[in-house]
Amino acid sequence: MTDTTLTQRAETQSAPAPLPFKSILEADALTRKRNAAEKRFKMYGIAAIAIGLFFLVALLWAILSNGLGAFSQTFIKVDVPLDRQQIEAAEKSVVKTSKYRAIIDGAFASELTKAGISTDIPTKGLEKLFSSGAAATVRDYVLANPGAIGSTVTFDLIASSRVDGYLKGRVKREDLAQDKNLDAAHLDLADQMEDAGILEKRFNWAFITGTDASDSRPEQAGIGASMVGSLFMMLVVLFLSLPIGVAASIYLEEFAPQNRFTDLIEVNISNLAAVPSIVFGILGLAVFIQFMHLPQSAPLVGGLVLTLMTLPTIIISTRASLKAVPPSIRDAALGVGASKMQSIFHHVLPLAMPGILTGTIIGLAQALGETAPLLLIGMVGFIASNFPDGVSAGFFSPNSAMPAQIYEWAKRADPAFYERAWGGIIVLLLFLMTMNIIAIILRRRFERRW
Template sequence: MTDVAISPTKSIYNPDARTRRRNAAEMRFRLYGLSAVVVGLVALVILLWSILASGLGSFSQAFITIDVPLTASVLDKSGTRDVEELKKVSTVGYGNVLRVALMEQLARDKVDTADVSEKEIFDLLSKEAPATLRNMVLADPSLVGQTIKFKTYANGRVDGYFKGRVTLESAKLDSNITPGQLLLAERMQDAGILTSGFNWDFFFGPDASDLRPEAAGLGIAFIGSAYMMLIVLVLAVPIGVAASIYLEEFAPKNKFTDLIEVNISNLAAVPSIVFGILGLAVFINFMGMPQSASLVGGLVLTLMTLPTIIIATRAALRAVPPSIRDAALGVGASKMQSIFHHVLPLAAPGILTGTIIGLAQALGETAPLLLIGMVSFVRSFPGAPPEGFLDPAAALPVQVYNWTQRGDPAFVERASGAIIVLLIFLVVMNLVAIVLRRRFERRW
């Protein structure tokens, strides 16, 4: 036996050079790890900050309030106040009424309009304004002949000016707005004609076309998303829970159940866009369901969410100890009774948490909805369910995408605003899930 050269005993108080080197390496490694965590957190902060910074503006809006005399001789030549007759006056006619009213209002409030043409002044109003006024009158013909206080959006560029998105410099290069108009808008603000306020219509109004970013709202997207979540809830939860109960409690171990298991774990990883293709091919082309309908969206999202719910539910069922089942079986309950009376209620919090997380996932999903036509421009609100499920609708995340595809930068602000709303929903859902888990989590 050879004795190997052994370094002489040294004091452990003095680290040798090698140990110092190793400890330096240790520190470096630790630093790499810490910086990785920091990079992740910084990315999160920048992400949220950039969305918040560009989106918070969409919650407020510049409005212009003017007195509009709805002269009967212009708007209702027949004098019958009959809606069909009133319809004959087009939005152009109402536009003229508005223009006159705006000029008069400016004159009354002694706002200096010297270097701005009348057309430019009228352009300060949203292009949506004449249509809004017309709809008001058509809805209530008795307004004709009165002078009403009419509050409408200022043009998106003017709105952007007060939010800092548009500047006098950028206006010089912009064919849609002049610096003169912006200065006038400032004078109008001083005169109290132009005010800023919370923009409820952003939440409840319908979408608007490319030239009217100031009028675009999330109303239809809200309803569409709500309908789809309802469908997902009604379909995915019972099917998911039923499938989990079978797989966890009844399924024998054989090829067939193996197939189902493999299937579910693979479905969970299929890219979401493939579900969109499935929806397009099967629900729309094959079964003839209408495009853009929340029903199709709901079905696609259901199939997508199902694996999430099944995986969560099975975990929750597995967490209920076998002793509970044995106890129920021991007093003569059937297997079905032991599951429905004891196991399922005990697993309910876990199932609920999984469901909420699945729903949150579905709420934010965009890609498959693009393929089933939810990206198209929808102006009319869908009807009440169940028929309303077949009406064209939008969805929150798709609306975001839609807005980012438009030219006017004002839509980017809207898109970020919509994201903030979407994130608030998701945070609330996740918080509920966390609270539920904390509250009802049981350790066996």
């Protein structure tokens, strides 16, 4: 039997033609094919990344080229003599600021003569160079410093959006043919004023610190008030969703029995994470405003709605990081006599903290960029026109949020608002980037590997 098998084996070995000698350094057809497939796959990957990078660059380019203009602003320097009689007359009228405009016009006309600039534009027409908010600047100064009445004060007044656009290259002379807000003659005057040093383009702090402005004065609009609105909303989200989310996940992960009911809860949490955010807005309107009678347009309500939206994200990431803590740590703690709660709060939770915080920050960043639910609870519109005058007012008085403000600006008629919208996107992106960087640092610094 051994004989036959041996001969059989010898037969089978000798049956096929002997393989030609091949160096292992030389790839055969199959290897070459496999290598080619690998190479192709790598190329696909590189192409995918290149496409992604291309769109990222295109997006950043669009944002920066459109939005950087919002960070500079044209100002006109005018010495305004604060004449007591004129001011008293202005304070008696219904629309006081319109009378202040006349004061500015007069002061500006004499400023031009002083600088040696002559123009054919009548004094009344000169006011088109200024923002209609300029009068409010002067009036606010007078109200704050009644002692200054009678003296001459130098103001840096905001130029109108068309003049500002001209200095930024957005407005051209031929564009103004049909425009009733400004004439080409004004632009000639603006050139002369720039040479004389009366007109100047500067960094626009007011865009970052200011409030929203009405449709007639885009040059005055700033994102500051809505930034404060976003801040208060994020406070609400943080202080509600972090404790609730962490408590829920600790219970579900460490204490809850495995049964149908907890399975149902788990499935629902995963489902909630995928619910479109506008649904939370409808819920917020029905529950917080119509049922609980919380005030409309308030950052508190916005924060509550966004809390609902962020909770699933936080619960899912917290549970994942609790799961990642090795059971040996729990066992060791229990082994030396710690209660279950002690083992969790003294050992498991601190180890899971970096993951929890990362999840929280990413959830907050998501909430910060959300507009849709805010539409329904009245936080979109001409709202962020006042700064809240205290912490309580910060939660309760009407305010907008950064993404809502950007959306609002993008809708408005004047092209200058469009520039502000892009500028607002830059500010929002900076916030989101900072938050993501903090999340990355937390993860890198505190992450432990077992």
